[in-house]
Amino acid sequence: MSRENAGEAEIVLRLAGITKRFGPLVANDNVSLTLRRGEIVGLLGENGAGKTTLMNILFGHYVADEGSIEVDGTPLPAGSPGAALAAGIGMVHQHFTLADNLTVLDNIILGTEPLLRLSSRRNAAKARVRELAEAFGLAVDPDATVSALSVGERQRVEILKALYREARVLILDEPTAVLTPQESTSLFETLKKFADRGLSIIFISHKLGEVLAACHRVAVLRGGKLVAERPVAGATRADLAELMVGRTIAPPKAEPQPAGPAILELSGIAARRGAQKLESLSLALHGGEVLGIAGVSGNGQSLLADLISGLVTPATGTMTLKGKVLASPSPRQMVAQGVARIPEDRHAEGLVGDMSVSENVVSEAYLTPAFSHHGFIDWKKAREFALKIIKDYDVKCPGPEARVRLLSGGNMQKLILGRVMANDPVIVLANQPTRGLDVGAVTYVHEQLLAARKRGAAVLLISEDLDELLSLSDKVAVIYRGQLSPVIRRADVTIADLGLRMAGQGFEHGGESHAA
Amino acid sequence: MDAVEILFTASLWAAAIRIASPLIFATLGELICERAGVLNLGIEGIMTVGAFSGWLTVYMGGSLWLGILAAAVAGSAFGLLHALLVVPLGLSQHVTGIGITLLASSLSYYVYRLVFPEVTSPPKIEPFQPWNVPVLSDIPVIGEALFRQTPLTYLAFAAVLLVSWFLYRTPMGLAVRTVGENPSAVEAQGIDVTWVRIAAVMAGSALMGIGGSFLTLSAFNSFFFDMVNGRGWICIALVVFGSWRPGKALLGALLFGLFDAYQLRLQQLAGGYVPYQVFLMLPFVLSIIALIVMSRRAAYPRALMVPYRKGER
Numbered sequence: 001m002s003r004e005n006a007g008e009a010e011i012v013l014r015l016a017g018i019t020k021r022f023g024p025l026v027a028n029d030n031v032s033l034t035l036r037r038g039e040i041v042g043l044l045g046e047n048g049a050g051k052t053t054l055m056n057i058l059f060g061h062y063v064a065d066e067g068s069i070e071v072d073g074t075p076l077p078a079g080s081p082g083a084a085l086a087a088g089i090g091m092v093h094q095h096f097t098l099a100d101n102l103t104v105l106d107n108i109i110l111g112t113e114p115l116l117r118l119s120s121r122r123n124a125a126k127a128r129v130r131e132l133a134e135a136f137g138l139a140v141d142p143d144a145t146v147s148a149l150s151v152g153e154r155q156r157v158e159i160l161k162a163l164y165r166e167a168r169v170l171i172l173d174e175p176t177a178v179l180t181p182q183e184s185t186s187l188f189e190t191l192k193k194f195a196d197r198g199l200s201i202i203f204i205s206h207k208l209g210e211v212l213a214a215c216h217r218v219a220v221l222r223g224g225k226l227v228a229e230r231p232v233a234g235a236t237r238a239d240l241a242e243l244m245v246g247r248t249i250a251p252p253k254a255e256p257q258p259a260g261p262a263i264l265e266l267s268g269i270a271a272r273r274g275a276q277k278l279e280s281l282s283l284a285l286h287g288g289e290v291l292g293i294a295g296v297s298g299n300g301q302s303l304l305a306d307l308i309s310g311l312v313t314p315a316t317g318t319m320t321l322k323g324k325v326l327a328s329p330s331p332r333q334m335v336a337q338g339v340a341r342i343p344e345d346r347h348a349e350g351l352v353g354d355m356s357v358s359e360n361v362v363s364e365a366y367l368t369p370a371f372s373h374h375g376f377i378d379w380k381k382a383r384e385f386a387l388k389i390i391k392d393y394d395v396k397c398p399g400p401e402a403r404v405r406l407l408s409g410g411n412m413q414k415l416i417l418g419r420v421m422a423n424d425p426v427i428v429l430a431n432q433p434t435r436g437l438d439v440g441a442v443t444y445v446h447e448q449l450l451a452a453r454k455r456g457a458a459v460l461l462i463s464e465d466l467d468e469l470l471s472l473s474d475k476v477a478v479i480y481r482g483q484l485s486p487v488i489r490r491a492d493v494t495i496a497d498l499g500l501r502m503a504g505q506g507f508e509h510g511g512e513s514h515a516a
Numbered sequence: 517m518d519a520v521e522i523l524f525t526a527s528l529w530a531a532a533i534r535i536a537s538p539l540i541f542a543t544l545g546e547l548i549c550e551r552a553g554v555l556n557l558g559i560e561g562i563m564t565v566g567a568f569s570g571w572l573t574v575y576m577g578g579s580l581w582l583g584i585l586a587a588a589v590a591g592s593a594f595g596l597l598h599a600l601l602v603v604p605l606g607l608s609q610h611v612t613g614i615g616i617t618l619l620a621s622s623l624s625y626y627v628y629r630l631v632f633p634e635v636t637s638p639p640k641i642e643p644f645q646p647w648n649v650p651v652l653s654d655i656p657v658i659g660e661a662l663f664r665q666t667p668l669t670y671l672a673f674a675a676v677l678l679v680s681w682f683l684y685r686t687p688m689g690l691a692v693r694t695v696g697e698n699p700s701a702v703e704a705q706g707i708d709v710t711w712v713r714i715a716a717v718m719a720g721s722a723l724m725g726i727g728g729s730f731l732t733l734s735a736f737n738s739f740f741f742d743m744v745n746g747r748g749w750i751c752i753a754l755v756v757f758g759s760w761r762p763g764k765a766l767l768g769a770l771l772f773g774l775f776d777a778y779q780l781r782l783q784q785l786a787g788g789y790v791p792y793q794v795f796l797m798l799p800f801v802l803s804i805i806a807l808i809v810m811s812r813r814a815a816y817p818r819a820l821m822v823p824y825r826k827g828e829r
Binding site: 059061080081082083084085086091093095097098099100101102106107109110111112113114115116117118119120161 | 685686687688690691693694697698700701702703704705706707708815817818826
């Protein structure tokens with residue numbers, strides 16, 4: 001079925017007037033949506049706009065406060081994933097629902113047989129999985145253990161789970177968040193194939209380009225409300241961005257300014273941790289300047305970041321901060337010296353999900369006189385600090401006592417920014433600072449990095465997003481297998497050249513990509 | 517006879533298997549609970565309840581097999597209590613489990629005292645007798661060690677096969693394994709996490725109850741205080757030792773049984789020269805060493821002790 005006649009196909013799914021409240025928060029406000037056979041609908045919205053809530057209601061994880069769901073004209077019982085599955089709805093969750101220690105086949109057949117049967121029909125199931133994998137180009141070994149699979153393969157398993165149950169409606173929640181660009185493209189092709197065979201798909205995303213590339217129709221959610229619904233044909237990125245965010249977004253511009261003195265100098269650094277290594281690495285961070293580090297993930301970026309934040313001690317080489325050689329710096333020393341650490345994984349290394357906002361904002365500084373006296377933490381000051389960050393950085397949360405786990409990714413990142421920028425840092429170490437954030441939050445993070453640059457801080461920006469690197473950096477270097485290319489001025493950089501270097505050209509043992 | 521010669525006596529191996537039998541049942545029970553993501557520290561008390569209720573049923577005139585059934589039912593009742601507290605209510609599994617152990621043991625002793633207010637020597641029953649497997653029991657050494665045991669011991673070995681089959685071959689077993697790894701995967705496939713966990717804990721606790729009843733219905737013929745004597749805690753360690761696999765857990769139980777049988781004989785051998793407590797300690801020390809070696813590679817069920825709340829991020 002093609003894009004043109006999808007408009008007349010029968011309606012397979014109808015959501016009518018869905019409202020869901022979590023306490024005072026209205027996550028979905030009277031949302032209605034229909035889906036036709038063979039149609040791919042993009043559900044677009046910022047983090048926290050209510051996309052995932054809506055789909056969790058559809059799939060029975062939550063029960064809506066108001067509204068109804070019909071599949072093929074039959075009402076769907078609320079709050080039962082089993083009923084949703086039986087009605088032919090399959091869901092690929094953003095955080096995969098796979099058991100890592102079990103095989104692909106185990107994960108797929110779970111729940112598809114009567115539970116009290118004495119023996120699983122594994123051989124028939126395996127043949128069927130192979131058949132489906134073949135038919136849809138979702139190559140994966142049914143006997144492989146899930147923990148041995150790549151992220152892309154795991155996603156295929158999730159899709160196979162739905163296909164195995166003969167799903168007719170497939171919901172994909174942020175499916176590309178974890179994929180490489182190549183994997184994303186191949187996913188879009190698979191989705192087109194599904195639609196041609198009559199499957200209906202809801203594609204949840206906050207990435208405009210993907211929605212335009214993969215979908216027939218787009219529905220935009222903002223603040224829990226459905227604000228627009230239109231065919232993709234004729235829609236532009238700018239329109240959609242404005243609908244999604246509710247205001248026009250101007251990308252921040254870096255004003256030219258002269259570079260200051262070198263604040264941090266690394267020379268001849270070698271370090272190793274597991275498979276990651278750094279070799280004879282030298283670089284200088286100057287005040288008022290953004291140095292961008294490009295590279296395919298897994299080439300030593302996180303080791304470089306951990307080195308500067310004091311988590312890793314170099315085997316050889318020297319680190320000089322403001323003219324003083326650092327012997328073996330500890331993370332606490334580096335923080336005290338004014339290194340603002342924006343870690344790659346905010347859940348694992350940035351914040352403690354089960355602790356409150358107040359506790360998290362002082363977690364790097366609770367031993368300093370600002371927050372402690374005679375070994376006792378001054379919680380009153382911590383709370384004031386948290387309130388100030390919440391206000392200054394526009395962190396959406398119930399208050400300083402809220403558990404950080406409940407915040408959206410963008411708000412978590414704002415919290416981290418508030419925590420590290422408060423001390424007027426001399427070095428800002430931003431490792432993948434916008435990964436997984438929506439348009440509004442990305443812009444905010446960029447503004448903050450440029451503001452730090454303007455104040456005269458040295459910014460080290462590590463990113464896999466070339467657009468981001470090129471729009472913010474004054475100078476760019478490429479990291480490849482632990483080696484750093486010569487630093488190039490932004491004006492002299494071409495994307496083609498950068499791409500070749502990222503693939504290893506011009507490096508000592510270079511030549512091919514070291515993609516993780 | 518010296519310390520090495522003992523190793524080649526059939527009686528040592530027979531004793532090792534006898535000692536291992538209750539451990540096999542209870543370890544399998546704990547293994548099922550933990551595979552479903554629930555730590556059941558009620559095991560020590562549930563074994564006591566099994567020992568007592570099985571014995572009481574037989575003492576009151578029931579058959580030995582009815583006693584085993586009673587032990588299983590009583591065990592699963594306390595399993596249900598544990599499961600209700602830790603699964604739907606999400607209470608701490610450690611605290612609840614220890615509470616169950618205290619409750620179940622104390623209740624057993626209390627009821628015992630109610631039924632027998634004034635006894636000087638423990639009342640006795642007629643326990644299971646060894647059943648010699650035809651032909652096989654005549655094999656030298658091996659026959660005596662393996663095939664002249666009581667029916668409950670044979671049942672213990674059968675239980676290993678049954679539990680393996682259940683976990684790895686049936687749809688329900690797959691659900692149990694998955695629920696202990698990633699409950700949201702179970703939820704996403706339309707199966708109720710809460711029910712799977714409750715059922716697994718009840719089934720596991722029934723096995724613990726049977727393990728306890730081995731003590732009163734096969735190993736001894738009466739019920740007395742503190743008769744479980746830490747066997748439940750050993751089983752917790754054996755589950756880790758066995759990396760949550762029934763076959764390896766059986767091996768662990770047999771190994772412990774062997775250590776224990778061996779130390780009993782060493783005590784007699786070295787009687788007087790070395791304090792007997794040193795030998796009593798041996799199986800535990802060896803178990804700890806074996807545990808340290810084995811558990812370095814142990815792959816815990818990912819969701820062990822993590823309460824599941826539907827729809828929570």
